[in-house]
Amino acid sequence: MTEAEIAKRRFTRMVAVSAASVFVAIAAIICAFRFSQSWLLFVFGVALLIGFGAQIWFITGVRSAKRGV
Numbered sequence: 001m002t003e004a005e006i007a008k009r010r011f012t013r014m015v016a017v018s019a020a021s022v023f024v025a026i027a028a029i030i031c032a033f034r035f036s037q038s039w040l041l042f043v044f045g046v047a048l049l050i051g052f053g054a055q056i057w058f059i060t061g062v063r064s065a066k067r068g069v
Helices: 003-034 039-067
Strands: none
Touching: 003 039
16 A cells, blocks of 8 residues: 555545544534533533544654655
């Protein structure tokens, strides 16, 4: 598998995880305020961290591929 194919697969995974995280975060924040469920703020925060983590994972993978590590 070439580096371009690996990067494309990695990008696809990152987009999927980020999109799912955005949907969960939006649903959690809307439900937290509408139904006064403060525990959903924790879900919102975790969803944001997972989304940012997926993007960092993608960037570090691309950087290490350029270095040949």
